[in-house]
Amino acid sequence: xxxxxxxxxxxxxxxxxxxxxxxxxxxxxxxxxxxxxxxxxxxxxxxxxxxxxxxxxxxxxxxxxxxxxxxxxxxxxxxxxxxxxxxxxxxxxxxxxxxxxxxxxxxxxxxxxxxxxxxxxxxxxxxxxxxxxxxxxxxxxxxxxxxxxxxxxxxxxxxxxxxxxxxxxxxxxxxxxxxxxxxxxxxxxxxxxxxxxxxxxxxxxxxxxxxxxxxxxxxxxxxxxxxxxxxxxxxxxxxxxxxxxxxxxxxxxxxxxxxxxxxxxxxxxxxxxxxxxxxxx
Numbered sequence: 008x009x010x011x012x013x014x015x016x017x018x019x020x021x022x023x024x025x026x027x028x029x030x031x032x033x034x035x036x037x038x039x040x041x042x043x044x045x046x047x048x049x050x051x052x053x054x055x056x057x058x059x060x061x062x063x064x065x066x067x068x069x070x071x072x073x074x075x076x077x078x079x080x081x082x083x084x085x086x087x088x089x090x091x092x093x094x095x096x097x098x099x100x101x102x103x104x105x106x107x108x109x110x111x112x113x114x115x116x117x118x119x120x121x122x123x124x125x126x127x128x129x130x131x132x133x134x135x136x137x138x139x140x141x142x143x144x145x146x147x148x149x150x151x152x153x154x155x156x157x158x159x160x161x162x163x164x165x166x167x168x169x170x171x172x173x174x175x176x177x178x179x180x181x182x183x184x185x186x187x188x189x190x191x192x193x194x195x196x197x198x199x200x201x202x203x204x205x206x207x208x209x210x211x212x213x214x215x216x217x218x219x220x221x222x223x224x225x226x227x228x229x230x231x232x233x234x235x236x237x238x239x240x241x242x243x244x245x246x247x248x249x250x251x252x253x254x255x256x257x258x259x260x261x262x263x264x265x266x267x268x269x270x271x272x273x274x275x276x277x278x279x280x281x282x283x284x285x286x287x288x
Contacts, residue, residue, distance in 0.1 A: 049169070049192025049227060054107045055249075056150030058170055058189065059085045061092075061141075061235060062101040062117065069103065069112030070187050076171040076236025078251050079104050080154055081288055082146035086277070087235035088256055089129040089139040097123055102141060105149040107189045109172060118143040124287050126280065134214040137256040137275050139235075140287050152237065153250040158278045160240065161196035161252045167222055167240050169194050169255065173233030177226075177265030185232060192227040194238075196220050197271045211271035212257070218279050220253060221271035229255045230266035238274050251277055 059077035066072035075091035085102055092100060097120035103112045121142050128136030161167060170191040176184025198207050198221045207213030211221035222238060229236075238253035253274035258266055266272075277284070 049175075049190045051186075051188045052107075052170065052191040054105050054189055056105045057152040058104075058236065059087075060103045060106060060109060060112070060172060061087060062103060062112070064099050064101045064117075064119065067114075069106075069109040069116075070185075072101070072112075073109050073172050074232060075234045076173070076232075076255065077102065077141065078152045078237040078254075079147055079149055080152055080251070080284070082148075082151065083143045084288060085141040085143065086152075086154075086237075086251070086254065086284070087139050087141060088254055088275070089125045089137045090133060090256075091235045092123050092139050092141065093125060093129065093131065095123065097121060100141070102143060104147045109187050118145065118147065120144065126283060133257045134212065134219070134273075136218065136280070138254060138277075138280055138283075140284065152239075153242070153248075154281065154284065155240065155250045155252040155278045156281060158276065159200055160276075160278060161199070161220060161222075161238070163196055163199045163202070165196045165240055165252075167194050167196060167238050167252070168192070168249070169222065169227070169229050169233065169236070169238055171229065171233035171236035171255065173236075174230040174266065177228070177230060192224075194222045194224040194227050196222050209270075211273040213273055218276055219256070219273055220276060222253070222274055223271040225270070228266050229258060229272045253277060 057079040060073045061075040062072035077085040077087035080086050101117040103116045121144050124140040126136040126138040174184050175186050202216045213219045233255045236255045237251040239249040240252045242248045256273050256275050258272040
C-alpha cells in the first residue's frame with residue numbers, strides 16, 4: 008500500500024477529520040472503549056518541569072489549543088520542531104510550561120512569544136532540519152532540560168523516553184483519542200549515524216543518519232500532537248538525570264493506517280545542531 012509522511016501535528020488532522028469541538032474531556036474519565044491510555048503505548052506522567060505545550064493563542068481552552076510540544080532549554084527559550092511554527096507569527100502562539108493537564112492551563116500559565124527562530128537548514132520538507140527556537144516574553148520559573156552534546160547519541164538500542172500530549176489512539180479519529188494528561192512511553196533508538204540509509208528509510212523514511220534517527224518500540228510510538236517534544240535519554244543509567252537527545256519530527260503510516268503501523272518514527276538529533284542552538288541562545 009502507498010506510504011505517506013504523516014506530520015505529527017494535531018491541528019490540521021483534527022480539522023480535516025472532525026466536524027465538532029466538544030469540551031475537553033475530564034482527566035478522571037476513562038479512555039473511550041478500545042483505546043488505551045497511550046502516547047501511543049505509554050502512560051500518564053507528571054511533567055518533569057521542562058516539557059512545554061504549544062498552544063493556539065486565539066483558543067482559550069488549553070485542551071483544544073494544544074498542537075505541538077517543546078522543551079524549555081533556557082528560562083525564556085523553548086526548543087521545538089520547525090514544522091510546528093513555520094508560517095506562524097509570534098502573536099499566534101502561546102506556550103505553557105510545567106503543566107500536566109491541558110485543561111488546567113490558565114491565562115497566567117500562558118507565555119506569549121517575542122521571536123521565532125527557525126533553523127536555516129529547514130526548507131519546508133519534513134526531512135530537512137526540523138528545529139526551531141521560541142523566545143518567550145518573560146522567564147519561566149521551571150526546571151531546564153539539559154541538551155545532549157555527543158553527536159553519536161543516541162546509539163542503536165539506547166533506551167529513550169518520548170513524552171507529550173499527542174494522540175493516544177493511533178487512528179486519531181475522535182477527540183477521545185487525544186489525552187488531556189501528559190503521556191510518556193519507553194522507546195529506543197532504532198538507528199545510529201552508521202545506519203545504512205536504505206535501512207533508515209525502511210524504518211522511518213530517514214534520509215540522513217548523521218542528523219536524524221528512528222525511534223520506537225512496538226506498540227509505542229509518537230503520534231499527531233507530539234511533534235516538537237523531546238526524546239529523553241538518561242545521562243548515566245540509573246542516575247535519574249535526563250538529557251534531550253532528539254526532537255520528535257515525523258512519522259509514517261500506511262495510507263489509512265495508525266501511527267504505529269510501521270517500526271519507527273523520525274527525530275532530529277540535537278547534539279549535531281548545538282552550534283546553532285548555542286549561537287541563537
